[in-house]
Amino acid sequence: MGVDLGPLVKDVKKIIKFEDLVGKRIAIDAFNTLYQFLAIIRGRDGTPLKDFQGNVTSHLSGLFYRSLNLIEHDIRPIYVFDGPPNPFKQAEIQRRREIRNEARKKFEEARDLGETEDAAKYAQGSSKLTGAMIQESKEFLSALGIPIVEAAQDGESQAAYLVSTNQAWAVGSQDYDSFLFGAKKVVRNLSMNRTRKIRSTVVTVDIEWLSLEKILFSNNLSREQLIDIGILVGVDFFPGIKGVGIKTAYKLVQQYGSLDIMLEKDIEIRKQKISGLLSSETVQAVKNIFLNPVINKNISSLKWKTPNFDKIREILIEKHNFNSERVETGLSRLKKRGSARQKTLSDFL
DNA sequence: CCAAAGGA
DNA sequence: TCCTTTGGG
Numbered sequence: 001m002g003v004d005l006g007p008l009v010k011d012v013k014k015i016i017k018f019e020d021l022v023g024k025r026i027a028i029d030a031f032n033t034l035y036q037f038l039a040i041i042r043g044r045d046g047t048p049l050k051d052f053q054g055n056v057t058s059h060l061s062g063l064f065y066r067s068l069n070l071i072e073h074d075i076r077p078i079y080v081f082d083g084p085p086n087p088f089k090q091a092e093i094q095r096r097r098e099i100r101n102e103a104r105k106k107f108e109e110a111r112d113l114g115e116t117e118d119a120a121k122y123a124q125g126s127s128k129l130t131g132a133m134i135q136e137s138k139e140f141l142s143a144l145g146i147p148i149v150e151a152a153q154d155g156e157s158q159a160a161y162l163v164s165t166n167q168a169w170a171v172g173s174q175d176y177d178s179f180l181f182g183a184k185k186v187v188r189n190l191s192m193n194r195t196r197k198i199r200s201t202v203v204t205v206d207i208e209w210l211s212l213e214k215i216l217f218s219n220n221l222s223r224e225q226l227i228d229i230g231i232l233v234g235v236d237f238f239p240g241i242k243g244v245g246i247k248t249a250y251k252l253v254q255q256y257g258s259l260d261i262m263l264e265k266d267i268e269i270r271k272q273k274i275s276g277l278l279s280s281e282t283v284q285a286v287k288n289i290f291l292n293p294v295i296n297k298n299i300s301s302l303k304w305k306t307p308n309f310d311k312i313r314e315i316l317i318e319k320h321n322f323n324s325e326r327v328e329t330g331l332s333r334l335k336k337r338g339s340a341r342q343k344t345l346s347d348f349l
Numbered sequence: 350c351c352a353a354a355g356g357a
Numbered sequence: 358t359c360c361t362t363t364g365g366g
Contacts, residue, residue, distance in 0.1 A: 047366095057365090321366065
């Protein structure tokens with residue numbers, strides 16, 4: 001639920017394929033991905049996948065098959081997990097909690113009334129990522145041999161840092177927020193499935209590659225101005241100004257140059273003085289989060305290890321009753337990949 | 350979301 | 358063999 005920069009990026013996004021990412025390291029926003037899995041991996045009535053004890057397993061299914069596909073294409077994922085949230089994010093966290101509770105109520109109502117289609121619709125927004133699920137996701141990724149990075153605060157900023165220090169080639173996220181954090185490149189829709197149906201109409205979902213430099217250049221903006229646009233329309237750390245969307249925000253920033261100047265001149269936005277809508281202190285504080293984020297710089301070197309097959313079996317089959325045949329076919333794909341890599345390596349030597 | 354089964 | 362539908366946990 002990050003900032004919607006849609007109209008600003010629409011002309012600069014490049015459609016790519018998995019093959020274009022061979023050998024590349026992608027710093028994936030873990031929370032973003034896990035929430036995506038929880039929202040989408042569900043049965044007909046909207047119920048998530050669960051084991052016999054009633055534990056939700058949609059995220060594990062998503063991580064397993066997604067990782068298989070990435071590894072088979074020799075793409076190197078790094079999962080970046082959020083740390084404790086920045087205090088400025090509390091209001092947004094509370095807002096999301098309320099939206100989720102509302103969705104959950106509507107989901108349960110519709111499900112109990114047997115209104116499957118409605119139930120499925122509301123189910124999407126009702127999922128909660130628990131501490132136990134986060135912990136187990138880390139354990140599972142480690143079993144797959146995929147490196148994990150713990151962010152000091154926001155995963156997006158930590159992922160952006162990995163790109164700027166050349167430890168990753170791009171950030172992998174559905175959100176555009178990492179651009180405000182200075183991510184040079186972002187890859188969106190990093191998935192296999194090329195079609196998605198939204199109410200009987202089938203839409204193709206392509207992998208998108210976006211560069212901060214191109215976005216700024218084509219819109220004639222600086223990164224600070226992009227942040228100002230974000231503050232006007234709303235980001236995780238500030239709700240934005242009511243009634244101001246991306247187009248208005250862009251026009252205002254182009255016209256005045258910056259939020260600081262708008263505040264100095266105390267311009268009117270929708271018949272209201274801007275000084276009554278946000279303070280200079282707030283602007284500075286929010287800008288500072290994006291420009292000088294708290295980063296975990298103490299990262300152990302990123303290594304992709306041989307998967308621990310027994311650990312994967314233990315988590316999926318023993319703990320969560322995944323079908324063992326399905327898991328084994330998955331594992332054999334991983335083994336094949338491993339031997340192919342070893343072969344190319346020995347050829348090289 | 351992704352894999353596997355089912356139809357064409 | 359390709360494309361659509363169904364089921365996974």
